[in-house]
Amino acid sequence: MAAEKPHMNLAVIGHIDHGKSTFVGRLMFETGAVPPHVIEKFKEEAKLKGKESFAFAWVMDSLKEERERGITIDIAHKRFDTEKYYFTVVDCPGHRDFVKNMITGASQADAAVLVVAAPDGVMAQTKEHIFLSKTLGINQLIVAINKMDAVKYDEARYKEVIEQVSAILKMIGFKPDEIPFIPTSAFEGDNIKENSPNTPWYKGPSIIQALNNLKEPEKPTSLPLRIPVEDAYTISGIGTVPVGRVETGIMKKGDAVCFMPSGATGEVKSIEMHHEEIPQAVPGDNIGWSVRGIGKNDVRRGDVCGPAGDKAPTVADEFTGQIVVLQHPSAITVGYTPVFHSHTAQVACMFMSIDKKLDPKTGQPKEENPAFIKAGDAAIVTFKPMKPMVLEPAKEIPQLGRFAVRDMGMTIAAGVCLSVKKKE
């Protein structure tokens, strides 16, 4: 299926009642990605129940039913094509406890559509979702101001909501000027494929045009090599073999590499992927590699392999991060020491100082050195790992600059690393 088009993972995010399912259903319908027999069934259903059942969420429900009937989940159901790309829709789980898996896991979205309902505007969850998108490394965003039909296509209301969303985007580090805002009604189909006569005041791209305008994701090959170690094995006749997925950079046979924080160094003897020897490994490759000069006990899960020398992975003595507190039963104060999950590492880190609490409306610091932070707050905090761990500033190596904070069996917070005080 259109294998020559570049592929993109597209996350659709937004508050629970803002019409995400209808939006995805409409998008798949307009791009011809819904199988004909589902559309037929859909039309019959619509005829039976009158126009009010003409909700595209129904399309998604039917596809879900189809999938549940099958033995194996087939994610191909959530693919659609535009002229330039083919997209896989990443439907993010709603529960906050999945955030840890989204931060440490492999399924990365390349771009996101944020759906905000025009009648409601920005809700608490909207802020959280925008922050999580940034934390997850999504830099390309399209904002759909949805349910425009429910506000009679009022341009003034559209502009109000844009202002609200822009304030949060700025705080989180997106540039609102570079983000397309599009007035839509997924229910009626306005501005999804073509510009709608219902919004004559809107001259920008439709959703599908905006999707075509996204930049093709680049593999982060120009960054320094980073491979978080998943496990290390001893294999007879081969020696010590770490396994893991290349996050950034390129590793070639013969390269001098090191493992941090362990500190072991050696020379790459051979690299295998799918049991076949490869001359070099690039981002996304799941590999095992043998290294001359290291023993099995020199390297462990949570270590990061990188080039030996001055571009070696950074071991943090302390680091500063911007976090959003997702859930916590009471107040978080200095001294709190939950477990941080980042790449394959899990290390307890202490809240050393809560430097700033941020105002979601302006993006400006609301309070310097607040006594505590609680659920819903965004803050800048300095942390101290209780054991050595590798972490990089997200601006330099985003793949190794995000973390989830866990305690009491819950994901307490998600964050990005702003700066690192290097351990010497």
Place this chain on the structure above:
Amino acid sequence: MSGVAATIKVMPADADTDLNALKEAIKAAIPASGKLNGEIIEEPIAFGLKALMVTVIVEDDEGGIEPVEDALNEIPEAESVSVINLDRI
């Protein structure tokens, strides 16, 4: 209520681990909150090492995939357990 399909990668304790026995241990260990979807698939990694790919479906509002991860981590022949993909179904 909606389900979440999680693809979990289980690495064996060493290169000689009996993968069929590990598969059975995984099936037995999945707690009631999760449902195994399809077959457990062997995926070649490197130098004879194979990973087992397990797809488990949990409810979105049941509080994450953690109980499944924890249960699989208890298996002695499993070296590591990582969730590599999540998708709402």
